[in-house]
Amino acid sequence: MAGPTLRDVARRANVSIRTVSNVVNGYAPVSDELRTRVQAVLDELGYRPNLIARNLRQGRTGMIALVVPELDVPYFAELAREVITAARAHDYVVMIDQTDGDAEHERALLGRDSRAAMFDGLLLSPLTITAKELRERGNRVPIVLLGEHIFNGSFHHVAIDNVAAAFDATSHLLDLGRTRVAAIGDQPYATGETAQLRTIGYRQAHARRGLPVVDELVVPTARFHRRLGAEAMDRLLALPEPPDAVFCYNDLLALGAIRALTRAGVRVPDDVAVVGVDDIEEGQYSTPSLTTVAPDKAAIAHTAVDTLLSAINGTATSSAAEVVVPHRMIVRESTTG
Incomplete structure (x- = not known):
């Protein structure tokens, strides 16, 4: 049985389909009273947006990639779990890859025909690539860098001190x-x-x-x-x-x-x-x-995901944000x- 549609929600809330769409997608300002009324009907009917259709309309895949040097290093496995949790809250799926710390594998992510172009954005923990190589990369997939490779504030970067x-x-x-x-x-x-x-x-x-x-x-x-x-x-x-x-x-x-x-x-x-x-x-x-x-692995993950999604959505406040996450x-x- 098919689930409720935007039309069903609009009819029950006595509003237009466009208003319901605006509430679901956050496209335009909606009054608090109207948003509360529509959200109550969304919850009552159990409406779930069609993420595939939404992503196609927006020219998105709904996927980001996390690329680390070594997946069998427990730190990266634990960080990956936090990244998946943070991305899921935004209806994003995370694909995971490793470079083995190999320079050619890292550079391959930067090319025009790179598999990175399959994703809306990339969380990358690099060991070898330089700031110059990142600036001159063939694809313009939004990137947030993780780890302690030094980039002198030229890119979005999340790390500890x-x-x-x-x-x-x-x-x-x-x-x-x-x-x-x-x-x-x-x-x-x-x-x-x-x-x-x-x-x-x-x-x-x-x-x-x-x-x-x-x-x-x-x-x-x-x-x-x-x-x-x-x-x-x-x-x-x-x-x-x-x-x-x-x-x-x-x-x-x-x-x-x-x-x-x-x-x-x-x-x-x-x-x-x-x-x-x-x-x-x-x-x-x-x-x-x-x-x-x-x-703070959770803070690293949430900060990195939020920064990447801001870059994907064009709402980032700057072209480069250097974020230092606490440790104890x-x-x-x-x-x-």
Whole structure:
């Protein structure tokens, strides 16, 4: 049985079909009294708009894409869930893809014949593409950038303050009285901007207290994966004077580090305290549970989706919005027992 139509609602509310359409689609101003009356009938009859027909009329697909480097990194999976929730509130469907952090995969999204043109807009967490490449892209699909790749305010961009996050994590360890705080995850090359910002925060926390940074305690990793965290921790444990605390640049590195410490018979946090970043769910249930810097993933998702939809609808207040989303320290067993 077919559902109620705009004509049915108009007849019941004693208004024109155009008025009902304006209420449903928000096309034109409608008085509060009239909007309330029409909405009551919409609710009474259980009217649901035909989204496919609406999108066709507007030249839209009703879909946005979320493109991240690695779907099997829990942070991106948890962020994707929040993005889907935020988009659903606006009747948008989210398609998800990954680039593997590969430059060619990222650049392929920018071409005139790119699959990105299938969508009304794109949420992109890039690692390699430059601001110049974005400005000169062949398609004009609205884009909001996620993550910490630096674009100097040239595009819509939503991220946390990585320097401040790393400063807070390192300060937490130093304030516990730890004297040899290591860092796992530095990436001193062009695509490692997130890691570089976290290294700056790590160094600033030491400088604020007049403490030197011991270079051998800063261990780079090619990616932010568990195995690499464990390997870096093994390297640190092999030093003549191992660290008594470790700031890991994400939770996966931290979980790998904890595994290496446990395997070596080193107690966490008694002998070595460990902090991560991302507040992934796995860290709540690790042994010990993981102290972490928690970005507000829901705020990142809602801000990014709202910004993208404003760009799609032509209602964005500026051509570039740089939004910094809050973070907080969550102290658990890996630093305080």
